[in-house]
Amino acid sequence: MHQARGIYEAKVLNDPELPVQIINQLYEKESSFWPHWHEHLEVYFVAQGTGRVQINQTFYELSPGDVAVFNSCETHCDWCVTPPYSFVVVIFDLKDISRELAQMNILFRPIIRQDKTIAALFKRIQKEFLDAQPGGKQVCKALVTDLVVYLMRNYKAHTLIDRESLQRKKDLVRLNAALQYIDQNHPQPLTNDALAKIANMSESRFIHLFRQCVGLPPMQYLRDIRLRKAHSLLTTGNMSATDVCFAVGFRDYNNFGRLFLKRFGVTPSEVHRKT
Numbered sequence: 178m179h180q181a182r183g184i185y186e187a188k189v190l191n192d193p194e195l196p197v198q199i200i201n202q203l204y205e206k207e208s209s210f211w212p213h214w215h216e217h218l219e220v221y222f223v224a225q226g227t228g229r230v231q232i233n234q235t236f237y238e239l240s241p242g243d244v245a246v247f248n249s250c251e252t253h254c255d256w257c258v259t260p261p262y263s264f265v266v267v268i269f270d271l272k273d274i275s276r277e278l279a280q281m282n283i284l285f286r287p288i289i290r291q292d293k294t295i296a297a298l299f300k301r302i303q304k305e306f307l308d309a310q311p312g313g314k315q316v317c318k319a320l321v322t323d324l325v326v327y328l329m330r331n332y333k334a335h336t337l338i339d340r341e342s343l344q345r346k347k348d349l350v351r352l353n354a355a356l357q358y359i360d361q362n363h364p365q366p367l368t369n370d371a372l373a374k375i376a377n378m379s380e381s382r383f384i385h386l387f388r389q390c391v392g393l394p395p396m397q398y399l400r401d402i403r404l405r406k407a408h409s410l411l412t413t414g415n416m417s418a419t420d421v422c423f424a425v426g427f428r429d430y431n432n433f434g435r436l437f438l439k440r441f442g443v444t445p446s447e448v449h450r451k452t
Contacts, residue, residue: 184360185353186215188268195314196273197321199306200266204257211405212254212391214349218285219247219268220324221255222299226262230255232287234392242296244289246328250345252390265303267321274322278329282337285328292331298324348386351376355383355395363402364426369395403427404440411448418445 190196204226212231221230221244228239232253239245247253249271271279289295302320305313337345355376359367372395373383387395403425410421419430422445427433437445 184213184356185349186213188215188217188270190217190269190273192314195317196269197317198266198268199302199317200268201263201303201307202266203261203263205261206257207260208257210254210256212252214250214252214390215268216249216346217268217270218249218325219253219266220328221245221247222265222295224263224265226257227259228256228262228264229258231392233390234388235287236392237288239288242291244292244295246285246287246289246332248284248287250342250349252349252392265299267299267302267324269321271325274318274325278325281329282339282342283329283333284335284337286332286334289332294327295324298327349390351378352383352386352390355387356391359395359399359402363399363406364424366426367396367399399426400436401440404437407433407437407445408441408448411445412451418449421445421449 188198190198223239223241223243223245225241227241230237230239230245230253232245232247232251237245238258245253245255298320302317302324305316305320355372358372358375369384370380373380376383378386384395387393387398391398393401407421407425407427410416410424411418414421416424418434422430422433434445437443441448
């Protein structure tokens with residue numbers, strides 16, 4: 178679903194008949210995705226299997242019938258835990274659904290468990306989208322409007338004032354420069370101080386905001402990127418485990434092996450031998 182690594186994900190929905198992105202996704206093996214954020218609202222309904230999502234600093238387990246809501250300007254990512262894992266996602270700019278509702282600056286509850294009304298709405302949205310009957314786009318938009326109104330009436334968590342809403346976006350935009358730099362330069366030695374300067378923040382403010390938005394301290398996030406990159410190289414490339422260790426930025430193979438085993442449950446050599 179999402180492949181952006183901890184950076185801003187642009188959404189362009191230009192169809193005035195259906196200003197909603199509807200995704201039907203199925204994963205047949207365990208997988209995980211990188212934290213990202215966008216200005217659109219995303220509502221995520223689990224149909225089969227089990228998964229996990231991270232929203233800002235908090236992790237949640239998901240089962241069939243559960244819903245995750247990713248509010249605008251919230252970092253989030255997801256995992257397939259028990260395949261086959263299928264879910265339906267609707268993504269939209271609330272202003273395209275209702276400017277009146279968008280102006281309310283409502284944050285929704287992040288996790289909703291086993292709500293039959295939401296399950297029925299998702300079933301109808303999915304059917305209209307897949308059937309592609311005349312008038313289907315208009316029906317989908319109307320159903321998404323029903324979904325938003327239902328969420329507002331039953332699952333409102335907090336209402337932001339305009340200043341708070343603008344600050345959320347401003348913080349993530351500033352943080353984004355550091356996240357992009359980490360993604361592009363993860364093999365190099367990096368420090369909190371250097372990343373804070375890239376984000377144009379004090380070091381203490383940068384560390385606090387990074388942990389608040391991403392869910393990990395900057396150096397732990399950097400380490401996780403290196404480990405994930407190493408896993409990818411070991412499964413898709415021709416490099417030895419030792420070469421991969423140094424290529425992604427680790428300086429000690431024993432430490433790399435220990436961290437890799439803790440992160441993935443197998444050693445780097447075991448992954449390499451399977452390729």
